[in-house]
Amino acid sequence: MKLTINGTEREVDVDPEMPLLWVLRDELGMTGTKYGCGIAQCGACTVHLDGLAVRSCQVPVAEAAASNITTIEGLGTPDAMHAVQAAWVEHQVAQCGYCQSGQIMQAASLLEVNPDPTDEDIDNAMSGNLCRCGTYVRIRAAVKTAAKTLQEA
Amino acid sequence: MGRLKTLTRRAFLIGSVAVTGGVAFGAYIVGRDPENPLLAGLGDGEAAITPFVKITSEGVTLITPHADVGQGVYHAQALLIAEEMDLDLGQFEVSPGEPSAAYWNTAMAEEAVPFKSTDESFAAETMRSVMGGVFKVFGVQGTGGSSSMPDSFVKLREAGAVARETLKAAAAARTGVPVGDLTTASGEVRLPDASTIAYTDLATDAAGIEPVRSVTLRDPSEWRLVGKPTQRLDIVGKSTGTTPYGIDLQIPGMVHATVKMNPRRGPMNGYDASAAEGMRGVEKIIPVRNGVAVVASNTWYAIQAANAIEFDWGASPYPPEQDQHWAEVDASFTEERLNMEWRHDGDVDAALNGAEVISAEYRAPYVAHQPLEPLNAIVRVDENGAEVWANHQLPGFLKMQVAGVAGIEADQVTFHNQYGGGSFGHRLEFENITLATEIAMQMPGVPVKLTFSREEDFCQDFGRQIGAARAKGVVKDGKVEAFDLQIATTSAVASQGGRMGLPVGGPDTQISAGAWNNPYDIPNQRHRAYLVPELAPVSSWRSVGASGAGFFNEGPLDEMILAAGGDPLEERIRMCTHDDARKVLEAVREMSGWGSDLGPNRGRGVAFVNSFGVPTAEVIEVTMTDWGIKIDKVFVALDVGTIIDPDNFENHVQGGVVFGLGHAINSELTYSDGIAEQTNYHAAEGMRLYQTPEIHVRGLENAEKIRGVGEPPIPPAAPALANAIFAATGQRLREMPFNKFIDFV
Ligand code: FES
Numbered sequence: 031m032k033l034t035i036n037g038t039e040r041e042v043d044v045d046p047e048m049p050l051l052w053v054l055r056d057e058l059g060m061t062g063t064k065y066g067c068g069i070a071q072c073g074a075c076t077v078h079l080d081g082l083a084v085r086s087c088q089v090p091v092a093e094a095a096a097s098n099i100t101t102i103e104g105l106g107t108p109d110a111m112h113a114v115q116a117a118w119v120e121h122q123v124a125q126c127g128y129c130q131s132g133q134i135m136q137a138a139s140l141l142e143v144n145p146d147p148t149d150e151d152i153d154n155a156m157s158g159n160l161c162r163c164g165t166y167v168r169i170r171a172a173v174k175t176a177a178k179t180l181q182e183a
Numbered sequence: 184m185g186r187l188k189t190l191t192r193r194a195f196l197i198g199s200v201a202v203t204g205g206v207a208f209g210a211y212i213v214g215r216d217p218e219n220p221l222l223a224g225l226g227d228g229e230a231a232i233t234p235f236v237k238i239t240s241e242g243v244t245l246i247t248p249h250a251d252v253g254q255g256v257y258h259a260q261a262l263l264i265a266e267e268m269d270l271d272l273g274q275f276e277v278s279p280g281e282p283s284a285a286y287w288n289t290a291m292a293e294e295a296v297p298f299k300s301t302d303e304s305f306a307a308e309t310m311r312s313v314m315g316g317v318f319k320v321f322g323v324q325g326t327g328g329s330s331s332m333p334d335s336f337v338k339l340r341e342a343g344a345v346a347r348e349t350l351k352a353a354a355a356a357r358t359g360v361p362v363g364d365l366t367t368a369s370g371e372v373r374l375p376d377a378s379t380i381a382y383t384d385l386a387t388d389a390a391g392i393e394p395v396r397s398v399t400l401r402d403p404s405e406w407r408l409v410g411k412p413t414q415r416l417d418i419v420g421k422s423t424g425t426t427p428y429g430i431d432l433q434i435p436g437m438v439h440a441t442v443k444m445n446p447r448r449g450p451m452n453g454y455d456a457s458a459a460e461g462m463r464g465v466e467k468i469i470p471v472r473n474g475v476a477v478v479a480s481n482t483w484y485a486i487q488a489a490n491a492i493e494f495d496w497g498a499s500p501y502p503p504e505q506d507q508h509w510a511e512v513d514a515s516f517t518e519e520r521l522n523m524e525w526r527h528d529g530d531v532d533a534a535l536n537g538a539e540v541i542s543a544e545y546r547a548p549y550v551a552h553q554p555l556e557p558l559n560a561i562v563r564v565d566e567n568g569a570e571v572w573a574n575h576q577l578p579g580f581l582k583m584q585v586a587g588v589a590g591i592e593a594d595q596v597t598f599h600n601q602y603g604g605g606s607f608g609h610r611l612e613f614e615n616i617t618l619a620t621e622i623a624m625q626m627p628g629v630p631v632k633l634t635f636s637r638e639e640d641f642c643q644d645f646g647r648q649i650g651a652a653r654a655k656g657v658v659k660d661g662k663v664e665a666f667d668l669q670i671a672t673t674s675a676v677a678s679q680g681g682r683m684g685l686p687v688g689g690p691d692t693q694i695s696a697g698a699w700n701n702p703y704d705i706p707n708q709r710h711r712a713y714l715v716p717e718l719a720p721v722s723s724w725r726s727v728g729a730s731g732a733g734f735f736n737e738g739p740l741d742e743m744i745l746a747a748g749g750d751p752l753e754e755r756i757r758m759c760t761h762d763d764a765r766k767v768l769e770a771v772r773e774m775s776g777w778g779s780d781l782g783p784n785r786g787r788g789v790a791f792v793n794s795f796g797v798p799t800a801e802v803i804e805v806t807m808t809d810w811g812i813k814i815d816k817v818f819v820a821l822d823v824g825t826i827i828d829p830d831n832f833e834n835h836v837q838g839g840v841v842f843g844l845g846h847a848i849n850s851e852l853t854y855s856d857g858i859a860e861q862t863n864y865h866a867a868e869g870m871r872l873y874q875t876p877e878i879h880v881r882g883l884e885n886a887e888k889i890r891g892v893g894e895p896p897i898p899p900a901a902p903a904l905a906n907a908i909f910a911a912t913g914q915r916l917r918e919m920p921f922n923k924f925i926d927f928v
């Protein structure tokens with residue numbers, strides 16, 4: 031099966047029912063995308079399919095094959111961060127950081143469809159992403175900073 | 184463990200001698216430094232100055248032995264060394280190092296002694312230093328009890344200063360310039376003629392001389408890094424998905440595994456794996472302990488196959504139904520189960536006798552830890568020993584546990600501590616580690632990565648202790664005249680110690696922690712702790728005893744103050760006998776504008792708890808909306824003595840408040856048929872972003888001793904919320920989780 035991940039074509043040979051999450055992590059070694067719950071409750075596994083945030087633990091790999099898949103590794107890198115990642119660094123959001131790949135992917139998708147979100151929009155878009163360390167105050171602030179950066183760009 | 188037992192008993196003897204006056208014997212053992220573990224792995228031209236600083240021609244590595252479970256402690260430890268060593272951020276690497284007795288935790292024991300943290304009497308201090316000595320003798324390297332900063336604050340700055348002075352001595356020997364004329368800055372020694380020698384250039388020279396042991400620490404006014412907001416070492420990695428956690432590591436040749444263990448924690452009578460055997464990707468199905476492991480080429484294949492196995496599980500060693508657990512708690516307020524009377528001021532019985540007594544019963548349930556990174560471990564076992572990759576808070580004990588399972592010596596175990604995706608006490612336990620070892624022993628030479636499914640993680644979690652409290656009070660002349668608090672809980676310490684084979688003696692310091700040590704002067708006040716015999720196994724849950732006992736103290740006390748006609752915050756301030764405590768209460772009064780009119784359907788509540796030596800006050804504002812209670816704002820003030828990094832401090836306090844509130848609102852662990860009823864986050868959510876209030880933080884630095892901030896923000900959150908809800912609605916919440924009784928937005 032062929033997949034397009036972060037602009038690169040990858041070939042995998044797995045059960046077509048296998049969730050994209052486990053293809054990324056255990057077949058391709060792309061571990062920036064995290065396993066948290068496996069049942070769409072935490073958002074740690076969030077990636078983009080054609081620019082839209084989805085829970086990769088819920089997407090059978092066969093369904094993802096038709097789309098452009100973007101993971102946290104493809105959003106930006108330590109040397110060339112996406113505006114959302116830069117805002118996350120500026121606000122020092124992370125504690126343990128385990129949820130933050132998913133938070134960042136969710137926020138990037140939100141700002142893609144809604145460049146100027148209200149507080150309520152942020153609440154609605156981001157509440158499916160659990161942060162057990164409780165960094166929500168900073169997540170809110172960082173989303174706003176990223177929105178500003180993206181608008182000014 | 185035989186040796187441990189004897190020595191611990193002797194240490195307790197030392198303790199009792201010490202309290203009456205002499206401590207010479209204990210001090211001797213304690214004074215000896217264990218060997219520097221860095222010396223073993225040193226190459227030519229590499230220097231290990233103290234167990235915390237390694238210098239080669241390539242660079243400087245700072246050893247930060249406290250495990251990072253998200254609290255940013257690698258960063259904080261590195262700051263302390265770098266401060267004295269005159270290194271800039273970015274001029275060094277950090278490494279957790281090899282587990283070693285050199286990295287003992289001298290502060291963890293502090294809370295294990297039966298004195299108030301504010302009690303600085305000779306007896307209390309001596310007992311603490313002796314207990315610290317016990318930890319040092321056994322080389323207990325641990326992260327927990329908010330002890331990392333108390334443990335590191337002086338020790339790591341000293342290590343940095345020793346390194347600095349040793350490098351200067353090496354430079355002096357090479358150049359002939361007197362040490363007194365040398366200075367250091369930005370990773371170099373500077374000479375009077377403005378030339379410089381990089382530390383990395385001095386590695387060989389430094390390796391050849393004795394470390395300079397007599398050093399002076401800098402005055403805080405000279406600090407460049409400590410006390411200033413700095414960028415966390417791990418923040419870019421954690422914002423780009425490039426920081427590897429234990430669960431992310433890939434060791435060449437590695438296989439993936441998962442387990443399914445008896446969810447009742449009893450025996451496994453049998454299993455039928457025929458449906459699982461032929462499933463795609465499955466390599467091996469191995470019975471382990473009281474369950475089965477599936478080894479596969481992918482974690483998902485392993486989980487799918489494990490779910491296809493049919494099991495015959497034996498009964499739970501504890502009562503199967505939740506009601507039975509509560510019944511046992513309720514039956515524990517007896518003379519026989521009285522564990523300790525922690526405090527008795529005045530004469531409570533006399534004050535209650537014949538008076539109009541106000542009574543209240545409070546409850547705090549079991550709660551799961553459930554950090555977002557599920558339990559995992561990679562273990563490889565071969566004829567030479569075992570190698571382990573995981574995150575753990577007790578690396579020394581981890582080696583002993585692995586060795587015990589594998590039938591080898593602890594020094595044949597190599598442990599690579601990883602970044603942890605949260606812990607909250609979860610990574611003090613060993614199930615993932617020992618199970619991975621069992622599986623790896625069946626596959627010699629192959630690294631086995633064991634990952635728990637979230638469901639398995641919930642089922643096998645050792646939650647917070649279960650407990651209840653009975654409060655009685657009398658009010659007179661607008662004041663609380665008598666306050667009697669009885670708390671009964673199971674023991675996290677004994678349950679945990681039992682699994683580790685550690686003897687736990689004396690009263691359980693956690694049952695009433697955060698309650699009996701309140702700073703209030705009430706004419707008649709008594710605190711009694713009752714020990715409920717073990718029910719479901721339990722463990723340390725972020726803030727341990729105080730997570731329940733803080734609620735048990737501050738809820739009923741609020742009721743008494745209101746019954747007396749007092750103002751909840753003004754009365755607490757009036758009754759407060761401890762300066763640092765009063766100041767945090769006054770701080771939240773000012774921050775919240777306490778006393779101003781909030782308008783209809785709104786209310787404010789306050790709570791104060793001193794846990795882990797940190798006086799912490801929180802004021803919470805709520806609104807009763809058509810959709811339920813909305814938490815609007817939280818004002819929190821606390822005093823940790825010295826704040827290492829104000830930016831990380833604020834994040835940590837806000838996170839602690841969210842943790843405390845989220846669980847108080849909606850999380851519990853209940854048992855039915857001996858099995859946990861909550862198996863994933865839908866049933867134990869904690870707080871989500873839309874529920875998160877504004878959280879205003881003020882850190883005070885009046886206290887003399889430095890304390891940790893990991894746990895203290897949690898205990899006041901639940902009672903402050905309950906008290907605020909009462910103010911807004913008139914409904915008194917006496918049992919967590921609160922959503923059983925009232926709706927939340
Ligand atoms: S792992 Fe996919 S939502 Fe939790």
Ligand code: FES
Nearest residue numbers: 126127161162163
């Ligand atoms: S930072 Fe730890 S779960 Fe979000």
